[in-house]
Amino acid sequence: MYWKPRPVIVPVSMMRLSPKRTNRNDRLPTRLAVAVVIALCVAILASAVFTYATFLRLRSSYLANRGREISATIEAQARGPGRRNNPAFWQTLLESAYETYSGSVALLALVDHTGNVLASAGDTLRDHGDLYIFEEPLPQPRSPHGEARPTVAGWRIRVGLQLSETDFIKRQATLQLVVSGLAVVALFALSMNLLRMLSRFLELKMREGEEKQLKSLGMMAASLAHEIRNPLGAMKGLTQLAQEDLPPTHSAQPQLKTVVSEAERLEKLVTDLLDFAHAREPQIREFRLSDVIAGITTMVQPRLEASNVALRVSAAYDSPIRSDPDGLKQVLLNTIVNAIEATPPGGTVVLKAFDGNNDDLVVQIDDSGEGLGESSPRELFEPFTTKKARGTGLGLAVSKQIVDRLHGSLELENLPQGGARCSIRLPRLPSGADK
Ligand SMILES: Nc1ncnc2c1ncn2[C@@H]1O[C@H](COP(=O)(O)OP(=O)(O)OP(=O)(O)O)[C@@H](O)[C@H]1O
Ligand SMILES: [Mg+2]
Numbered sequence: 001m002y003w004k005p006r007p008v009i010v011p012v013s014m015m016r017l018s019p020k021r022t023n024r025n026d027r028l029p030t031r032l033a034v035a036v037v038i039a040l041c042v043a044i045l046a047s048a049v050f051t052y053a054t055f056l057r058l059r060s061s062y063l064a065n066r067g068r069e070i071s072a073t074i075e076a077q078a079r080g081p082g083r084r085n086n087p088a089f090w091q092t093l094l095e096s097a098y099e100t101y102s103g104s105v106a107l108l109a110l111v112d113h114t115g116n117v118l119a120s121a122g123d124t125l126r127d128h129g130d131l132y133i134f135e136e137p138l139p140q141p142r143s144p145h146g147e148a149r150p151t152v153a154g155w156r157i158r159v160g161l162q163l164s165e166t167d168f169i170k171r172q173a174t175l176q177l178v179v180s181g182l183a184v185v186a187l188f189a190l191s192m193n194l195l196r197m198l199s200r201f202l203e204l205k206m207r208e209g210e211e212k213q214l215k216s217l218g219m220m221a222a223s224l225a226h227e228i229r230n231p232l233g234a235m236k237g238l239t240q241l242a243q244e245d246l247p248p249t250h251s252a253q254p255q256l257k258t259v260v261s262e263a264e265r266l267e268k269l270v271t272d273l274l275d276f277a278h279a280r281e282p283q284i285r286e287f288r289l290s291d292v293i294a295g296i297t298t299m300v301q302p303r304l305e306a307s308n309v310a311l312r313v314s315a316a317y318d319s320p321i322r323s324d325p326d327g328l329k330q331v332l333l334n335t336i337v338n339a340i341e342a343t344p345p346g347g348t349v350v351l352k353a354f355d356g357n358n359d360d361l362v363v364q365i366d367d368s369g370e371g372l373g374e375s376s377p378r379e380l381f382e383p384f385t386t387k388k389a390r391g392t393g394l395g396l397a398v399s400k401q402i403v404d405r406l407h408g409s410l411e412l413e414n415l416p417q418g419g420a421r422c423s424i425r426l427p428r429l430p431s432g433a434d435k
Helices: 024-077 087-101 163-245 253-277 289-307 325-342 395-405
Strands: 105-111 117-122 131-137 156-162 285-288 310-313 320-323 348-355 360-366 409-414 420-427
Touching (some): 024 087, 024 131, 024 156, 024 163, 087 105, 105 131, 156 163, 163 253, 253 395, 285 289, 289 310, 289 325, 325 348, 325 360, 325 395, 325 420, 395 420
Parallel strands (some): 310 348
Antiparallel strands (some): 105 117, 105 156, 131 156, 285 320, 348 360, 409 420
């Protein structure tokens, strides 16, 4: 009787190390705060404009009242027989009134129903653009029997008030508008600054949390590696011995094969975890990319054959480069394995290496698989994100960590003709960067 192993499924979804940084929900409070600040600024501005308009209305009604008051005073002096319809009397009256109100009044006039000036005092030639013109119809005198006397019908007293008299109201209105505008700008700038500081602080806090998690993950991985690796190696070795001892057609062979492959998977999980939690320092030296690619091609050969996928290195890049060859090897291995796993049987994975625009080295790995689907590349770089039943979801996270440490970039994108492209960019390091 042989022990029948059950497949070990790592609860990948439960192992998510940290919430996704770009989650739309994470940004919601910040967006809400920005919306509140903008609404507040708009409300303050609207209220300032409303107050400005009220000040201007107040100015107009002040001028109208002043004009009414002056014309009423003049009209009261023009009562009496032989006065009201006598332009000569009006002339004297207007001149004396002009003397009284000089300063605030620039023009006084009596006009008939057609607009003809019958009498006037003050600056009649002046452009009326800087005056507030108020006109009040002259009340028609009545006979002792109460009938209106038509003699002065349509006559009006015209009062031209200096607009400068109400400059203080306009100044007040403009001042409050400017102060409110400045307050809005200051409030907006201050709020944006505070929000930026807050989100920076939250990001730092999150990173701190991530680092703590990584540290404890590292300790856990180290003790796991210590506790698991040796017994696992022994289990695997003994199982392989049993496989060799038994005839290939023995009924236990499939179970033994499963034990070996599960042990290898656990070994990979422990190694990936260790790589991720204990990011190694890059070892910079000069090397040839073609040597690294040759090594990887040998390593992935069995996988290529098993999946019936071809690997084509489209351009040999032979100039020596300075970077971390072991780190780059791991990144290339992880991404090429991903490309092989994505490619259907009979397909080809194409690797290209060339100089980038910023004098950096670019390596592109194109496959003819299904592409990234709905997932965003950023999401796929998160640790423990996998769509594979037997994946750990650490390949891209480890690769990103290595490339980041080399100040490069790792990108994943869909190809227009189908399939995905993984681009690795590494800056050329100066010779002094050797370690
Ligand atoms: N070339 C690709 N085409 C399509 N999907 C890809 C490609 N490369 C990566 N992915 C997606 O990104 C996910 C994460 O990849 P990653 O290498 O981090 O983990 P994994 O391959 O699932 O597991 P492992 O840790 O064993 O590598 C994959 O599960 C896959 O869904
Ligand atoms: Mg992978």
